[in-house]
Amino acid sequence: MTKPPTRIQQRNRAAILSAGLDVFSQFGFRGTTLDQIAETAGLSKPNLLYYFPSKEAIHAALLERLLDTWLDPLKALDGSGDPIAEIMGYAQRKLAMSRDFPRESRLFANEILQGAPRIERILQSDLKELVDEKAAIIQAWADAGKIAKIDPHHLIFSIWALTQHYADFDVQVRAVLGDKAPYDGAAVFLESLYEKLLRP
């Protein structure tokens, strides 16, 4: 029986994960040092390693937590709902995740950029399975004439690309937009884009 974590454990583990998210999402696994995480978390390096056995373990914990929630918006896409509203809702939920959890988005992006060594399996099994399932729903909608005929896989890719872009390329977006806030304009743009793309 594992003992329940003390208050100190909860606080420090949370601080480490948040610090790790900060640093890993910016520099990737190999570009991140334990000292960086320790300093960001406000702990000494040996103290870090009292809570997590290794750099790998921190990274793994973050990835696991991420994968748990990352696909929720897609899972929520409901085959019995209104097609256009469902897809639109998915895109907007995903955009909200970019706005509210940009570090998570960048952590994921970094992992994929590096060839996804730690999650390739999951991509090929769980992710592919989920996407294929939802793509079939979208295909059925298209076949029934409820939405326009488009490739459902590329439709899903387009939602990923368009929404994550605002988190992953944040610096570039802000450099180009100056001081204008990105997300309101993005929401309007996406709404209009998918409205026109999906209308049969």
Next chain:
Amino acid sequence: MTKPPTRIQQRNRAAILSAGLDVFSQFGFRGTTLDQIAETAGLSKPNLLYYFPSKEAIHAALLERLLDTWLDPLKALDGSGDPIAEIMGYAQRKLAMSRDFPRESRLFANEILQGAPRIERILQSDLKELVDEKAAIIQAWADAGKIAKIDPHHLIFSIWALTQHYADFDVQVRAVLGDKAPYDGAAVFLESLYEKLLRP
């Protein structure tokens, strides 16, 4: 007067830049080691440093070469051409760059993800200027009723996001698509998407 490079110099500098592109584009600046580059280039580490004075210098040379060509497709967008064909052409050129130069795309993505420390200035000056100029052209087309009324900046972002996604998230795309080739489907999808989005 600087001496012309010998054949050996040309060959080795090219090998180093190609190796650096391989490694930097995968692991980012901090995640990359000189030994990795040296091994990929088939040279010893001191020999590497005979051709480039430092890791920084290799990275800087790559970024400079990249920025030179990266914006060419957008520069080619012609205000006096046919609006829809021009934008469509830009999207397809950009998609071709993702297909033909995925390492360059990932090098850029890595740099932006890390906060663009080495190119933020350029983004804020040159890139913003270019984008604003082309956005004005697109805005004029919209005002004249030649294309639909959409936010030109977000339109440009959408082209970046949709095309670079296939290079930067290559692993994920292939995991989901299985063995189907991504780029033909992507080209068709983009064509249809922008056709519908832009038609007034």
Next chain:
DNA sequence: CCTTGTTTTGACCATTTGGTCAAATGCAAG
């Protein structure tokens, strides 16, 4: 084949990095 400049390398160095450990400190229940 000799000279001169180019290219390559083995040995080396200081710093950084991931990680260990024994000892010290903090803390809460009895």
Next chain:
DNA sequence: CTTGCATTTGACCAAATGGTCAAAACAAGG
């Protein structure tokens, strides 16, 4: 206040890392 466990830390280590340097190997023209 003490005892026992949780927490923290300073000192340390081996390996990796970016980089240097003098000497060796090589190439080409005279």
